[in-house]
Amino acid sequence: MSEDKLDPRLEQLLSDQEPYLDDAGFTMSVMATLPPPRPKVVNQLRQRMLVFGIAGVAGSVCTALFARETLQDLAPYLSPSLAGIAPVAAVLLAGAAGLLVALYPLAETMGRCLALRATRR
């Protein structure tokens, strides 16, 4: 049977409108089943990571550039063991220390991000 040659009674039964079902709290129950909205923490963590990343890089560059002169200036006041360090080593040491200080919050933030992701899974 082609659809064009439908039995008139069947055609009428098929084309009868279905009753409109009143929502009656259905939408609300669907929305209540959805998981809670994603916390904005992730975005905040991303922002913090960016800020600390920039601060870390800037800190390292500054330390590397100025540590040598600062150490030389401070030499008279430092203990003889520190004052005896070679200038290159002093620069590297200060740079590494600065980098560590700057990277600590960055590492902490990354750790939090990973923990958050693990809890979601």
Place this chain on the structure above:
Amino acid sequence: MDIDEAALVRRAALEDDRAAFSHLVRLHQSNLRNFLYRLTRENRTLADELAQDAFVKAWFAIKRHNRDSNFRSWLYSIAYRTFLDHCRRNRRKMEQLDDQMPADTGDAHSEGASRADYELAMSLLEPDEVALVDLHYKKGLTHSELAETLNMPLGSVKTKMRAVLQRLSTRLKETVS
């Protein structure tokens, strides 16, 4: 009421906008629940549970929804798959539902095929056949949309539709005679 459905879908998908999604649920809840009501052989509680599951799945999948395709067809395809998953998980319960098919009362023979005869004839169809007829005639989906929704080739949709209509018609004629 002029509602830009595409805009609602976009907001729900791209901005996680729950208000927009809630609007979409309200727009489609009646048709989707009626569709599942038909598939579950008129089990209102089960139909509503499956409809709720389907909407929740739609929320999680809406980011992957191809915005060039029809949102309504996409929603029905999720509902249909949810129903099939339910059948697979609860095969025994579904067999019980089969046993609860409406009885042929035969009280309207004098005035031709009645609504009860039609319901009985529909209850004898397979789920994919019910989905075909319901989505085409009650929800207005085109053959192409049916093919997309039920994941069938267009040719099969047309062939199957013809066969189903033939069976429905024969069944109704038998009832009347």
